Amino acid sequence: MASLEGNFKNLHHLFGAYLHQDWSTEGETLSDVFEKSKALQNLSEGMRREAESLLAEEYDNKFLDDIFFGQWGAGYEPEADGLDDWHHVLREIVRYTEVE
Numbered sequence: 001m002a003s004l005e006g007n008f009k010n011l012h013h014l015f016g017a018y019l020h021q022d023w024s025t026e027g028e029t030l031s032d033v034f035e036k037s038k039a040l041q042n043l044s045e046g047m048r049r050e051a052e053s054l055l056a057e058e059y060d061n062k063f064l065d066d067i068f069f070g071q072w073g074a075g076y077e078p079e080a081d082g083l084d085d086w087h088h089v090l091r092e093i094v095r096y097t098e099v100e
Helices: 002-007 009-017 030-036 038-057 061-071 086-096
Strands: none
Touching: 009 038, 030 086, 038 086, 061 086
C-alpha cells in the first residue's frame, strides 16, 4: 500500500493537513473545510481525479478506512458529518472539486 500515498498525493494532503485528528478546527463539516481553504482550491483538479479513481476501484469501506485512518492519520469520521461511509465522502470530494 505504500504506492497509494504516492498515487494519491492530493488526497493524502487533504487528509493529513485538513482532516487530521483536530480537523474541526478547519471547519465544522467537510463542506466548510473546502469553502474556507483557498489552498485546497489549487489542488481541486488532482483531488477530484484521485477521488474518482478510488471510487472506480470499488474498494470496500474497511479498506478505505485502513488507508485514511491507519496510513494517512485522518481524524475525520464520515458519520459525524452526516455521511454514510468513505464512498460518500469521496463522492462529496468530487462534488466540491467540480469546475463550475
